[in-house]
Amino acid sequence: MNHADFQYSSEELSLQSVPTDSHLAYSVSPEPPPGFNYPLAPLSGYNLVEDTRYTRGYVYSASYDPAQREVHRERLISITTPPNFHAEYANACYIAKPIPGMVQMVAGVPFVVYIKGESARTQTIGCVHTLRSLQYYPDYDDILAACVRLAKLTWGCNATDTSPEIQPIYKHEGLKLNARSSARDSMHHDSYDGSFSLANTVLKGDGPGTVLPAVQANLSTASSQIRTVLETLHELRRLVFPKCVSKFEHDVTEFHSEYNNTFSFGGLKPNGSSVQMNASSIGESLNTAIGEIQGNWHTDLHDDFAAWTLFTLLLRVGPSKHLFSPFSTH
DSSP states (O other): OOGGGGOOOGGGSOOOOOOSOSEEOOOOOOOOOTTOBOOOOOTTOEEEEEOTTSTTSEEEEEEEOGGGHHHHHHHHTTBOOOTTOOEEEETTEEEEOOOTTOOOOOTTOOEEEEETTOTTSEEEEEOOOOHHHHTTSTTHHHHHHHHHHHHHHHHOBOOOSSSOOBOOGGGOTTOOOOGGGSSOOGGGTTSOOEEEEOSEEEETTSTTOEEEEOOOOOSHHHHHHHHHHHHHHHHHHHHHGGGTSOHHHHHHHHHHHHHTTOOOSSSSSSOOSOEEEEEEETTSOHHHHTOHHHHSOOOOTTSOTTSOOEEEOOOOOOSSOOEEOOEEEO
C-alpha cells in the first residue's frame, strides 16, 4: 500500500488555522456506583498532531492497546450518566458544564487512536462538526444549503411566493414509532416525542431478519417530505463524512459499499443503510421522551461494525419547551 495515495493535497485541506490547544486533559471523575462506569477519556489525554491524511490537517490522538479491548468492552456496556450532568439556562442561553472524566471535542478536528502508539495504524473514533467548522471548505455553500433545507423539513416553515408551507415532519399523522419506543410515558400521549425509522426496518423471524423499506405516514405530503429528508441526509453524508475520517477509511468504506452492493437510502452513491429520527422535548429525559429502551444507554448488536454512524443534530432551544430532532444514519 502506498501511503502517499491516502494523503490530501494542500488544495484539499481546510483553510482553518492551527487548533489552539496542543493537549486536551480531563478532570478527575467521581467514583461510579457499583456495577457501573462513567465515561472516561484516555488517561494520557489527547495530543494535537499534524496529519494530512485528514482534510482538517490535524488530529487529536491517543494511544490504544488492543490487549485492553475486553476491559474497554466491559466499560462500554456498563456506562451510566455522571451526576449533575445537565445544561443550565441563564442569560437567555443554555450552558453545559464540563463532564468529569471527559474532554470537550474540538469542532472540526478528528479524534483518533494510534494502535499500540503507532501513527501508521490509525483509527478514527469520532469527529464533531458545526457549520462554523465547515465554512473553511470550498463546498461549504452546498453544505449550508442542505442544512437549511433539512431544518425547514424538520421544523416546518410558512409559505412564501415561491414555495408552499412545510409542516414539521414530526407532526404528520400516521408516523409509526419504533417497537422499542412504543412504551412512552403515558403522560406524553399528546406529545410528538418518539423514535421513528424513516429509511428501512428489519422483519423479525427470518434468521437475522429481512431488510425492508420502512412504512411511515402514507399521505402523499408526508411521503414526499420524508423522501426529501432522506435525499438531503444522503447529500450531507456525501459532503461531511470525508471531513470526519481519514482518506484511507473513507476510500475503504466506499469500496465496501460498492463491492457488496449494500442497501442505502436517498441516492445511488454509497451511504448509510438506515435512518432513525428521534424527537424529544427540551427538559425531558430521553427515556421518558422516546422510551425506556431507546432513551437509556444501550448497545446495539444490529449496528454494522464496518460502517459509520452520522448523527445530525438540530436544536430549537428557547426559554420554553421545544423539540429537538436528531437524525442518526447508519
